[in-house]
Amino acid sequence: MNPLQLCLVFSSLLFAVGLAGALARNNGILVLLGLELMLNAANLNFIAFWRFHPGAAPATGVIFVIFAIAVTAAETAVGLALVIALYRHQQNIRLSEANRLKG
Amino acid sequence: MDSPADHLWLIPALPLLAAGLGALTPRRGRRFAAGTAIAALAGSLLLSIAALHEALADPAAHLYHNFSWFDIGSGVMRLGWLLDPLNALMCVMVSLVGLLIFIFSLGYMDSDENFARFFCFLSLFAAAMLGVVVSNSLLLLFISWELVGLASYLLIGFWFQKPSAAAAAKKAFITTRIGDLGLLLGLVWLYNSTGSLLLYDGGGGVLEGSVLGALAAPVLAGGFAASTGISLLVFCGAAGKSGQFPLHVWLPDAMEGPTPVSALIHAATMVAAGVFLVARVFPLFSADQALAGAPLHALTVVAGVGAVTALMGAAIAVAQHDLKRVLAYSTVSQLGYAAIFHLLAHAFFKALLFLASGSVIHAAHHEQDIRRLGGLRGRMRATFATFAVGMMALAGVPFVFSGFWSKEAILHAASAWEVSPLPLYAGLAGVVLTAFYMTRLLCEVFLGAPRSPAAAHAHESPKVMTVPLIALSIGAVALGFFGTPAWPWLQSRLTGAEIPGRPLLEGGGLMALSIVLVAIGLGSGWALYGRRARVAAAAPDPLAAASPRLFSFLGAGMRFDALYAATFGRLNRFGAALADVLDRRVWGGAVATLGRFGELTGFVNSVVDRLGLNAGFDAVSGRFRGAGRAYSRRQTGEAHGYLRALAIAFVVLALLALIGGRR
Numbered sequence: 001m002n003p004l005q006l007c008l009v010f011s012s013l014l015f016a017v018g019l020a021g022a023l024a025r026n027n028g029i030l031v032l033l034g035l036e037l038m039l040n041a042a043n044l045n046f047i048a049f050w051r052f053h054p055g056a057a058p059a060t061g062v063i064f065v066i067f068a069i070a071v072t073a074a075e076t077a078v079g080l081a082l083v084i085a086l087y088r089h090q091q092n093i094r095l096s097e098a099n100r101l102k103g
Numbered sequence: 104m105d106s107p108a109d110h111l112w113l114i115p116a117l118p119l120l121a122a123g124l125g126a127l128t129p130r131r132g133r134r135f136a137a138g139t140a141i142a143a144l145a146g147s148l149l150l151s152i153a154a155l156h157e158a159l160a161d162p163a164a165h166l167y168h169n170f171s172w173f174d175i176g177s178g179v180m181r182l183g184w185l186l187d188p189l190n191a192l193m194c195v196m197v198s199l200v201g202l203l204i205f206i207f208s209l210g211y212m213d214s215d216e217n218f219a220r221f222f223c224f225l226s227l228f229a230a231a232m233l234g235v236v237v238s239n240s241l242l243l244l245f246i247s248w249e250l251v252g253l254a255s256y257l258l259i260g261f262w263f264q265k266p267s268a269a270a271a272a273k274k275a276f277i278t279t280r281i282g283d284l285g286l287l288l289g290l291v292w293l294y295n296s297t298g299s300l301l302l303y304d305g306g307g308g309v310l311e312g313s314v315l316g317a318l319a320a321p322v323l324a325g326g327f328a329a330s331t332g333i334s335l336l337v338f339c340g341a342a343g344k345s346g347q348f349p350l351h352v353w354l355p356d357a358m359e360g361p362t363p364v365s366a367l368i369h370a371a372t373m374v375a376a377g378v379f380l381v382a383r384v385f386p387l388f389s390a391d392q393a394l395a396g397a398p399l400h401a402l403t404v405v406a407g408v409g410a411v412t413a414l415m416g417a418a419i420a421v422a423q424h425d426l427k428r429v430l431a432y433s434t435v436s437q438l439g440y441a442a443i444f445h446l447l448a449h450a451f452f453k454a455l456l457f458l459a460s461g462s463v464i465h466a467a468h469h470e471q472d473i474r475r476l477g478g479l480r481g482r483m484r485a486t487f488a489t490f491a492v493g494m495m496a497l498a499g500v501p502f503v504f505s506g507f508w509s510k511e512a513i514l515h516a517a518s519a520w521e522v523s524p525l526p527l528y529a530g531l532a533g534v535v536l537t538a539f540y541m542t543r544l545l546c547e548v549f550l551g552a553p554r555s556p557a558a559a560h561a562h563e564s565p566k567v568m569t570v571p572l573i574a575l576s577i578g579a580v581a582l583g584f585f586g587t588p589a590w591p592w593l594q595s596r597l598t599g600a601e602i603p604g605r606p607l608l609e610g611g612g613l614m615a616l617s618i619v620l621v622a623i624g625l626g627s628g629w630a631l632y633g634r635r636a637r638v639a640a641a642a643p644d645p646l647a648a649a650s651p652r653l654f655s656f657l658g659a660g661m662r663f664d665a666l667y668a669a670t671f672g673r674l675n676r677f678g679a680a681l682a683d684v685l686d687r688r689v690w691g692g693a694v695a696t697l698g699r700f701g702e703l704t705g706f707v708n709s710v711v712d713r714l715g716l717n718a719g720f721d722a723v724s725g726r727f728r729g730a731g732r733a734y735s736r737r738q739t740g741e742a743h744g745y746l747r748a749l750a751i752a753f754v755v756l757a758l759l760a761l762i763g764g765r766r
Contacts, residue, residue, distance in 0.1 A: 019753075023746055031742075099740035 007048035015041035028083040028093040032076060039072050109168045111184035111237045114150050114194055115247070117143040119230035125223030136219035137209060140226045144202045147233060151194035158191040165303045167239045181301055185239030193236045193379055196447050197372050199578075200454045201229045203571035207458050208363040210568035211465055215361075221261060225367065228254035232372050236379065241290050241300040241309070244380070248286070248340070251376060252279050255368050259360040268359040275353035282343015282350050289336030296329055302383070310386045330390040334401035337384060338408075345377025345438045348412040352663050354435055358427040362461030365427055366454045374438055378446050381405065406517075410529035413439030417536035421543070424472055426460050429544050433497065436533055445509035448579070452496035455575040459490035462564040462572065463548060467555075476548045476555070483563045487549050489572040494545050496579045498538040499621050507621075510534065514617055534617055538624025546632035 018037025025031050043065045050061025087093050121143035128136045158166070169183035205225060212221050231254055234247030260272030293309060294300055302310045309315070315330070341347070346354035354374070358365050368374070381388065388401045416436025423429045430453070437449050466483060467476060499507045514534075517527040563569070 019750055023743065023750055026743075031746075095742045098742060 002052075004048055004052040007044065007052075011041040011044040011048070014038075014044065026094050026096050028086060028095055028098075029080075031095060032079045032083070035079075036072070036076065039068065043068055109184075110150075111154060111168065111186055114147045114154070114198070114237055115230045115233035117146045117150075117230075118226040118233065122223050122226035122230055125219060125226055128219045128223070130217065130219055133218045136222040137205075140222040141202065141205050141209075143226060144198055144205055144229055147229070148195070148198040148202055151191065151198050154186055155188070155191035155195050158186050158188045167301075167303050169239060169301060169304060178298065180242065181240065181299075181304075182243045183239035183301055183304075184237050185302060186237070189379075189382060190236055192447060193375075194233060196375075196450050197229065197232050197236060200450050200575070201225075201232075201367060201372065203574055204363050204367045204454060204458065207366075207461070207568050207571040208361075210565050211363050211461055212361060217261070221258075221361070224254055224257045224261065225363075228258060228368065228373075232376065235376050239302050241293065241302065241384075244383075245283075245286065245290060248344070248376065248380075249283065251344070251373055252276060252283065255279075255357070255373055258364040258368060259357045261360055261364065265359065271353075271356040271359040275357050278350050278353040279343040282340045285336045285339025285343075286341075289333045289340070292329070292336065293333050296333075310384065315386055315390045328390070330387055331401045334384070334388045334390075335404060337387070338381065338401070338405055341377035341380045342408060343377070344380075345374045346412075346435050347377070347408050347438065348415055349663070351412060351416065351435045352667065355423075355428050355431040358425070358431050362427065362457060362464055365431070366457030366461065372450065374434060375446050375450055378438060382446075406526045409439040410526040411439070412436065413533040414529040414536075417533045417540065420540045421536060424474055426463065426472070426476070426544070426548065427457070429540060430456055430460060433537065433540065436537065437497070439529075439533070445513055448496070448509040451575055452493045452579040455489060455493035455572060455579055456497065458568070458572055458575065459486050459493060460548075462486045462568050463490075465564055465568070474547070474554065476553070483549075485563060485569040485572065489569075489576040490549070491545065492576040492579055494541045498541045498625065499534060499617065500625075511617065531617065531620060534620045535624040538621045539628045542625050542628025543632045546628065 015038050018034045018039075018041060020034070021037065022031050022034030025034065046061045046064045046068070050056050050064075083093050086098055090097055118140070121139045124139050125136045164187065166186040167183050169181050171179045171181045173180050205222070208221065208225065212218055215221065228251065231247045231250035235244055235251060238244040238247060256272050256276040259275050260269050262268045263272070290300060297309050299309055304311070339350075343350045357368070360368075388405065413436050416432045416434075416439060420429050420432035420436060423432060433456075434453055437445070437453065463476065463483065463486060466486075496507075499510045510530075514527065514530050517530050518524075
């Protein structure tokens with residue numbers, strides 16, 4: 001098993017843990033944590049393919065990941081703001097109760 | 104080019120303006136309405152006198168001012184004003200008598216709540232009448248003529264709450280309309296054959312030589328001239344307005360209006376309009392005289408109708424009991440004489456008589472039945488004196504009163520007419536009857552003892568009513584001196600040629616005869632009614648006692664109303680019934696069938712709409728609604744539900760990628 005495969009297996013496991021956390025948890029912040037894990041699994045894949053791919057241009061994967069981290073930071077800020085707004089609204093952050101925004 | 108005729112339009116325009124203002128005046132603006140009406144008419148009077156002064160400077164000239172009204176095709180319809188002595192005299196007469204009657208109305212209509220409206224109508228009437236007089240175009244004359252008819256309708260029906268007044272107004276309007284139809288046809292014929300309706304137009308007017316000559320050429324079958332036909336049609340209109348036989352029936356009924364209206368319209372001015380029209384277009388009437396071969400001359404018909412009217416009106420007047428109706432039939436009779444001098448004189452004394460009777464009626468609380476009046480001489484001295492003046496003028500008491508001279512002139516003309524002596528005989532008979540019935544009227548109303556409480560409590564009318572009476576009685580006397588045979592000032596001014604004065608007693612035989620006849624009339628009237636005055640309202644009339652059937656025949660106006668009801672009325676009813684049947688059966692059926700057809704198409708339309716179009720649209724929109732509902736059911740708002748769907752989709756995609764990778 002070469003290092004690339006090892007990296008891919010690791011990132012897949014990380015993604016599965018993040019997905020399970022996002023699906024299983026009722027707490028808004030923990031769901032956001034799960035999402036964060038899944039994004040990091042994807043970032044790991046970018047780095048791995050860049051590092052182990054013969055003839056890749058210098059720093060491509062790193063730049064991709066840095067962009068992704070920046071976007072994720074912005075998205076997390078919005079997500080946390082939503083959680084705070086949710087708390088103000090219903091005095092807790094249980095997603096199962098935040099179901100009134102439907103069509 | 105500043106001719107006096109240019110400003111002639113002001114004469115009718117002033118009262119018209121007053122009528123317009125009066126129409127805008129609210130009911131409480133009594134003083135304003137009456138003030139403007141009287142001021143406007145006084146202005147017209149001054150202008151008329153100025154116009155008369157201009158016209159008399161050159162009596163033979165016809166000053167006119169024509170202007171084009173509108174273009175029809177290649178032709179131009181032109182209107183205009185005319186100034187000559189005939190017009191100017193009529194203007195002065197209408198505005199003077201009108202003014203006096205307006206002033207009289209101040210007193211007579213004092214207690215009427217529609218005082219302002221009354222003056223508005225009076226002004227409209229005066230404007231229309233003056234319009235008839237000054238127009239130089241038969242079209243303009245016809246327009247004013249119809250306005251006169253309208254104003255007369257409004258004024259006769261002024262007390263329209265009374266069914267009899269409303270009916271009388273309708274009768275007057277319809278009867279004169281029959282005559283007006285003839286007039287209109289005459290105008291159309293005239294326009295068709297000459298292309299102009301102007302009276303004087305520098306040689307091209309219908310009353311000027313060349314056009315008249317063409318009209319008088321015999322063109323119709325039987326040797327009639329076109330001018331005869333036109334004249335007779337025009338005469339229809341004149342007869343309608345003047346209450347000539349056989350269209351006289353409206354005039355007595357018109358007495359339903361307020362008495363000043365009777366005086367203004369049905370004694371002094373409107374009925375004079377017909378005679379004026381004949382005098383105005385006299386050249387047209389006399390155009391066929393030169394035509395020896397014509398079987399009928401227009402003037403023969405006019406004279407015949409006049410003679411019949413004069414005699415018949417006088418005979419009916421003898422047997423009337425209503426104060427105003429006696430005077431109305433007397434008007435019918437006097438208009439039969441139809442001459443301008445007599446007309447001017449008649450306007451004064453008949454207006455005087457009507458106003459005096461108005462004064463009586465006003466004083467006697469609207470009691471008009473002469474059998475229930477009586478004994479008013481002592482209590483109403485001014486009214487009695489002026490009434491007596493008017494009565495003597497009308498009866499033709501010799502030498503002092505205008506009626507004598509004007510009637511004398513007519514009798515002379517009739518005796519000189521070689522076609523037929525009939526008009527002369529009718530005129531002489533009319534003289535006797537006139538003197539007789541006027542004496543009867545005077546005796547019944549003013550002499551004897553009062554025969555009802557109203558008459559017993561009568562008192563003299565206010566100054567505003569008696570002063571016009573006195574002014575009119577002066578006119579009734581004075582006007583006579585302008586037309587005596589010795590000094591025929593008026594006649595020469597009217598014809599435009601100097602007529603040499605004749606010695607007063609030339610043709611003295613005829614004059615003596617008529618004086619004797621007047622004396623017979625007065626004497627027999629006095630013998631029957633004055634010497635032994637009526638003692639009770641229910642006592643029979645001496646004449647009725649002598650010949651009850653004749654008296655009741657005359658009392659019913661020779662049963663003309665019944666005759667017309669039996670002939671024209673029945674014809675009309677038959678036509679109406681026929682039209683009714685046609686309407687119900689034929690036209691009604693056709694309309695109903697069409698309606699059913701429309702209903703059927705409407706029904707088909709609605710079915711198609713409901714079952715076809717609506718059902719289709721409903722089905723389609725139902726589908727959309729169902730789909731939308733199904734989608735919205737998926738939106739639960741559960742964040743985890745959405746995440747779960749994403750995860751499942753992801754797993755499915757991953758599996759697909761795996762399977763695809765194997766291939």
